[in-house]
Amino acid sequence: MQPVLKLATIVSMPFQENTFIAHLEGRKDCLIVDPGFEPDRILEHLLQHDLAPAAILNTHGHSDHIAGNATIKRQWPACPIVIGIAEAAKLIDPKLNLSAAFGAALTSPPADVTVEDGQIYAVAGFDLEVRAIPGHSVGHVIYLWRQRQPAVAFVGDVIFAGSIGRTDFPDGNFDALAEGIRRKIFSLPNDTQLYSGHGPVTTVGEERRYNPFVGEQGEAV
Numbered sequence: 001m002q003p004v005l006k007l008a009t010i011v012s013m014p015f016q017e018n019t020f021i022a023h024l025e026g027r028k029d030c031l032i033v034d035p036g037f038e039p040d041r042i043l044e045h046l047l048q049h050d051l052a053p054a055a056i057l058n059t060h061g062h063s064d065h066i067a068g069n070a071t072i073k074r075q076w077p078a079c080p081i082v083i084g085i086a087e088a089a090k091l092i093d094p095k096l097n098l099s100a101a102f103g104a105a106l107t108s109p110p111a112d113v114t115v116e117d118g119q120i121y122a123v124a125g126f127d128l129e130v131r132a133i134p135g136h137s138v139g140h141v142i143y144l145w146r147q148r149q150p151a152v153a154f155v156g157d158v159i160f161a162g163s164i165g166r167t168d169f170p171d172g173n174f175d176a177l178a179e180g181i182r183r184k185i186f187s188l189p190n191d192t193q194l195y196s197g198h199g200p201v202t203t204v205g206e207e208r209r210y211n212p213f214v215g216e217q218g219e220a221v
Contacts, residue, residue, distance in 0.1 A: 001074030002148040003125065007195075008045055017064040018197055020046055029054040029124040033143070033154045034197055035068025043075065052076065054124040055113075056212060058083040059156025060088025060137040063099035065197060069108035080112035082121065084132060087139030088114050098169065115141060119192070131184045133158045133178020134182055136165030142185070150191035150203075159185060159194060161202035164213045181207075181214050 002026035020044060023030035030051045035042055046053065053076055058066055061083060069081055069091070083091065090097040090174050091108040099207050100104035117132035121143070127145040135155045141153045157165035159181055167174040185194070188207030209216050 005145075005148060005152065006048075007152075008034070009195075010038070010041050010045060010221075011056075012038040012041070012064070012216040016038060016198055018195070019068065020195055021051070023051055024125045026123055027103060028052055030070060031055055031124055031126060031176070032058055033057045033195075034059055034065040035072055035079055035205070036064055039068030039069040040147075041072035042072065053079045053141065055079065055121075056081045057128075057143055057154065058087070058091075058108075059142060059154060059197065060084070060140040060159075061087045061094070061097050061103070062137060062157070063094075063097045063104070063106045063107075065156065066108045067106060067154075071108045071214070081109060081112050083178040084139040084141035085114035085116050086138060087130070087141070090137075091102075101214065117141070131155075133177065133184055134171075135167055135173045135182035137169065137181055138171035140165075144188070144192075150193055151188065152155070152193050152195065153159075153188070154195050155197070157197045159202075159211070160196045160199045162211060164211070178214050213214060 006023050008021040017036040019036045020033040032053045088111040090205045092110055094100040094105040115130045119130045121128045126145055131142050145152045188204045192204040194202050
């Protein structure tokens, strides 16, 4: 019998960023993916469902995806902050994480764990395959879970339903992003579910066929 995934989405203002809280049925340890600007709502959900975070997974270090790290870390000091090795510097640097550009000086506690392309990170019953896909942010990673079908990928700001991540930031690169999407996301089964940092869930098949930037019918093919 395949494990049953329980997944909640908390949308944080002002950037409508998706924070995902994932756990397996029958377990109380959970993952928090990209905690955003409204961490109190995350804490409320954890309390209501009697969950305890086993890891904070950051897909990348832009401020809207790390803003809640400190609050969760204060509540659960042993909970590791996990991020791609090439992205860790953004956690502690407001200029790199882009918060300084918005007149803020947001920082996160430093990374406890850094992950690399091809690594398996095991936590809370999940075996997560790490795939590095630069282009939106130089050290951006996605977390792929294949222990059930359809598979699930937390893709941050790499790809969205009908769109892709911005590439006009200082370390952005459209060609690298497009290549990474085609090689490391579009190579997955069509029914693989893509949980993006903004907007609704989509699938590999939908984006491979229809995404206007990188899909088969898109302008950039």
